[in-house]
Structures are given as structure tokens and as C-alpha cells.
Amino acid sequence: MTALFDKWIGESTPVFLGTNHLSQELPFSSWYRFKEAFSPEIVRQAIVDHPAKVETCIDPFSGSGTTALTAQFLGVPSTSFEVNPFLADLGRAKTECYDIDELRSSFRSVIESTRDQENSFDRNSGAWLPETFVEPGKNGKWLFNADVAHQVFQFRDAISRIKDPTVKRLFEVILGSSLIENSNVVINGKGRRYRRNWQQRPKTKYDLLDTLQVRAERCFLDIESFNSKSATPARIELQDVRDEGLCFPEFDVSIFSPPYPNSFDYTDVYNVELWMLGYLNNRNQNVDLRKQTLTSHVQVSKTFSRLVDQPRLLTETVAQLRLQEDLLWDKRIPRMIETYFFEMSNLLEKLAKSKKRNGRVWVVVGNSQYAGVQIETGRILAEIAKGLGYTVVKNEISRKLRTSPQQGGSPRLGEAVLVLA
Ligand SMILES: C[S@@+](CC[C@H](N)C(=O)[O-])C[C@H]1O[C@@H](n2cnc3c(N)ncnc32)[C@H](O)[C@@H]1O
Incomplete structure (x- = not known):
């Protein structure tokens, strides 16, 4: 057992x-x-x-x-x-339970499709979010730099076109688990606080893309090793x-x-x-x-x-x-x-x-x-x-x-x- x-x-x-x-x-x-x-x-x-x-x-x-x-x-x-x-x-x-080949090829397509949309930044995307979330934020503070937020929205858009609900859900989880690391805050104790010197060490969409790929690979390896469970x-x-x-x-x-x-x-x-x-x-x-x-x-x-x-x-x-x-x-x-x-x-x-x-x-x-x-x-x-x-x-x-x-x-x-x- x-x-x-x-x-x-x-x-x-x-x-x-x-x-x-x-x-x-x-x-x-x-x-x-x-x-x-x-x-x-x-x-x-x-x-x-x-x-x-x-x-x-x-x-x-x-x-x-x-x-x-x-x-x-x-x-x-x-x-x-x-x-x-x-x-x-x-x-x-x-x-x-996943089909690992399908996962890997869907993930490649998602990453490629977000590259195709590189220059289509929509200033209204994220309009539903609280003011503090995306640059320029409120009172000089924001959780996500504009290009990171833009990359998040593009990734979400690409995920929304995936037909298989389990693949879609896994990719959303991968995105969710990459967010804090690429934001200007850390989660600590009972809430969140801004990183020290966050303005001097700005997170970029390339950081987010790196995180996404590392995390996705980790998930795929885990699934590959234990899919039988x-x-x-x-x-x-x-x-x-x-x-x-x-x-x-x-x-x-x-x-x-x-x-x-x-x-x-x-x-x-x-x-x-x-x-x-x-x-x-x-x-x-x-x-x-x-x-x-x-x-x-x-x-x-x-x-x-x-x-x-x-x-x-x-x-x-x-x-x-x-x-x-x-x-x-x-x-x-x-x-x-x-x-x-x-x-x-x-x-x-x-x-x-x-x-x-x-x-x-x-x-x-x-x-x-x-x-x-x-x-x-x-x-x-x-x-x-x-x-x-x-x-x-x-x-x-x-x-x-x-x-x-x-x-x-x-x-x-x-x-x-x-x-x-
Ligand atoms: C201490 S955590 C559980 C941790 C879990 N044992 C684990 O190992 O991840 C308590 C969870 O209860 C959830 N929760 C709080 N109120 C709830 C409710 N009314 N119905 C269902 N879940 C609730 C919270 O969202 C939180 O995820």
C-alpha cells in the first residue's frame, strides 16, 4: 500500500x-x-x-x-x-491524470503564441483589477510592472484557447504559482509587503517567462514520474x-x-x-x-x-x-x-x-x-x-x-x- x-x-x-x-x-x-x-x-x-x-x-x-x-x-x-x-x-x-506529450506540446504553443503578440499591449487589459495591482498603481506603488502584467494577460489569453480543461487548469496553476516571485511584493506573516529596493531591481516579462518555464518543467517531471497514481x-x-x-x-x-x-x-x-x-x-x-x-x-x-x-x-x-x-x-x-x-x-x-x-x-x-x-x-x-x-x-x-x-x-x-x- x-x-x-x-x-x-x-x-x-x-x-x-x-x-x-x-x-x-x-x-x-x-x-x-x-x-x-x-x-x-x-x-x-x-x-x-x-x-x-x-x-x-x-x-x-x-x-x-x-x-x-x-x-x-x-x-x-x-x-x-x-x-x-x-x-x-x-x-x-x-x-x-495527464497525457504528458500533449502537455509539453500545448505548453510550447502557449509560449510561442505569447511571443507572436509581443507588440500588442492593450492599456485597458486588467481593467477589473484593484488600482494597486498594475503600474502606475496608486501612490507610487504597484504589485506588477506593466510588462510583467501584460505577459500574464497574454499567457491567460493563450490558455483560454486550450480545449482540454485539465491542461488549462494546470497551466493556470503554473501561472498562479509564478506570480508572487515576479511581483514587487513578498508574502509574509499575515499579509504582503513590498520587497526592499523593488524599484531599483525591476522584474521584467523575461523573468516571468523564465519562471514559467522552470515551473512547468518541474510539474511535467513530477507528472511523468508519478502519473500512475x-x-x-x-x-x-x-x-x-x-x-x-x-x-x-x-x-x-x-x-x-x-x-x-x-x-x-x-x-x-x-x-x-x-x-x-x-x-x-x-x-x-x-x-x-x-x-x-x-x-x-x-x-x-x-x-x-x-x-x-x-x-x-x-x-x-x-x-x-x-x-x-x-x-x-x-x-x-x-x-x-x-x-x-x-x-x-x-x-x-x-x-x-x-x-x-x-x-x-x-x-x-x-x-x-x-x-x-x-x-x-x-x-x-x-x-x-x-x-x-x-x-x-x-x-x-x-x-x-x-x-x-x-x-x-x-x-x-x-x-x-x-x-x-
Ligand atoms: C489550514 S488550510 C488547509 C491546509 C491543508 N490541510 C493543506 O495541507 O494544504 C484551511 C483551508 O480551509 C479553507 N476554508 C476556509 N473556510 C472554508 C469553508 N467555509 N469551506 C471550505 N474551505 C474553507 C481555506 O481556504 C484554506 O485553504
Whole structure:
């Protein structure tokens, strides 16, 4: 069962299960830098150590698609869900089956056709983008120099003419993963900042073309080496898993890492790809997407909810937060925390309905901290799960996360691996 997985992983079994810091360079995992991914090793453990044969696996928060990809390497069919359309396409691109000769020849045609259009710069292209995206930008700052942006639009135009949807998707992912490197910003911590001396070291369309070719070659080699894995189905649905009508398929193992209640806004952090690739065409769509993500931040106004029967630890935590209200950087934080657990409780309830009799739910989740008050996410979720009829098989701290600089930056926050039966 694990031969193909072992070939994929090689020597890089990570020390911490919850982080992918050693697996970022693995085939497929390296296609796009997604810092919040967990390690393939934890998915392997959830599947291989399961008390019965695992026939199906699900992940409600696909992110970069680690569960789908790892399950595929282990020959286990999976279904994953992801609300961010670029990330959903990233996971799909990693798990689809390709005709490698067709891929290489389509990629050559795309590159050649963008060369043919060298001199047809349309000043109106990119009109849907926020002002800060393309030179001349706003207040003397912009994310993409004009010729880089122009090259992106030409590449997109050439991709749009490809008939095969899987090839099209893979090329969009390659383009998406080449964007930040050829922009004037870096993604760091909770957002993006301009590179030092970005005006003195301008990125050009030739840099972008180089990146595209290097990345494409890396993808093609990975696919060539492991195309056989795609015989195992891996479905990735574009879906807000909080939707009331959603019913998960029956599963043996569900393994996932939800957003942590730490104010990290995924829509914001992966915003450049969403806009530049045309997943977002106006600000309302941006706000809608933020509203569709789990309530783990206060960057957008949302309706707050709370559990009628909260575990005592959650009630006490929220009471402590309210006592520190003057020190919180946003007064809505206590309500955001309550809503986070309300939504996670609904999710666990939905999963319980689709879990097979011996099925298990693995959750990797981090604690967070506001005004010195720790949110012990794993412990609170374990209490909620018990109330829903789960048995807590394991609730272990797998590593300590550094708190944000505003909170002192000390390495005190735990990341828990919770196993529920
Ligand atoms: C911590 S990441 C998952 C990382 C993943 N385990 C991996 O290895 O790449 C959480 C993901 O949940 C997604 N997400 C947030 N709210 C969601 C929702 N309501 N429905 C589905 N996905 C959601 C985010 O876009 C993000 O990609």
C-alpha cells in the first residue's frame, strides 16, 4: 500500500506532523508555496494506522490538497472541499491524470503564441483589477510592472484557447504559482509587503517567462514520474462546507486542518492569484468569498452566532477576553471566537452523520492568543466533540507555534492533533 508513497516521500519524513516544512520540496507539494499545509505523514498515519481498511477519505478544508494527494499515493479514493477557487484548482491539478506529450506540446504553443503578440499591449487589459495591482498603481506603488502584467494577460489569453480543461487548469496553476516571485511584493506573516529596493531591481516579462518555464518543467517531471497514481480518484469540490444543504459522502477517515481562530484571512493572503487569474472580477466577489470562509478573523462584517450549550472552557475563555476588551485590537474578537466554535461544532455534527461505524476524524488545529488570553482550540473542540457523541481517542500537542509579534512572539502556542471516533 505504501510503496508509491515511500517513493514520493523519500527521506523527508518531517519531525512535526502538523507542519510541512520538510515536505515543501516534494514532487507536487512544491508546485505552489502554501505555508499552512500539513505534512503528508499525518495523512499516512490516519490512513495506515486506521483499525480497519480505509476505503474512502474526506477533507473539508483542502487547502493545497495534501490529503487528496497523499490518499492518492496510498491508493485511497478521496473527496475534498475548498472554498477558495484557486486553491481548489491547485488540488485538482495535482491529482489529475495527464497525457504528458500533449502537455509539453500545448505548453510550447502557449509560449510561442505569447511571443507572436509581443507588440500588442492593450492599456485597458486588467481593467477589473484593484488600482494597486498594475503600474502606475496608486501612490507610487504597484504589485506588477506593466510588462510583467501584460505577459500574464497574454499567457491567460493563450490558455483560454486550450480545449482540454485539465491542461488549462494546470497551466493556470503554473501561472498562479509564478506570480508572487515576479511581483514587487513578498508574502509574509499575515499579509504582503513590498520587497526592499523593488524599484531599483525591476522584474521584467523575461523573468516571468523564465519562471514559467522552470515551473512547468518541474510539474511535467513530477507528472511523468508519478502519473500512475491518478488511477485512484480524488475529487475536489469548490464548496463552503458550512452550507446547510451539504451532506458529506460516507467515509472511513476524515483528516483536515481548519483555519485556526487566529485572524489569518486566507482570501487576503491568496488575493494576488485570485485577482490576476480572474477568479475575482470585482470587489463584491472578494467580500463574498471572505464571507464564505470559516469565521476565524474579523476582517469582514459577518453575522455572529454562538452555541446554546457551550463547553465551560469556551465560556470561561470568552469571559476572560471580555475582561480584556480594552486591550483587544478589535472589539468583535470574543464574538468571532464564539462563532468559530459554533461553525466547527456544526461541521463535526455533519461529519458524525457520514462517518462509518469505525470511522475516525483527525483534526490538526492551533491555539491562538489575544490580549494574553489563550484560546485552547484543541481542548475546546474535544469538549464539543464529546457533547456530539464522539470518543476522543487522542488529543496531543504536536508542536508549539510562535505567537504573533503583537503578542510577544514567544513560542508558547500549541498545535493539537485531535483524533475522534
Ligand atoms: C489550514 S488550510 C488547509 C491546509 C491543508 N490541510 C493543506 O495541507 O494544504 C484551511 C483551508 O480551509 C479553507 N476554508 C476556509 N473556510 C472554508 C469553508 N467555509 N469551506 C471550505 N474551505 C474553507 C481555506 O481556504 C484554506 O485553504
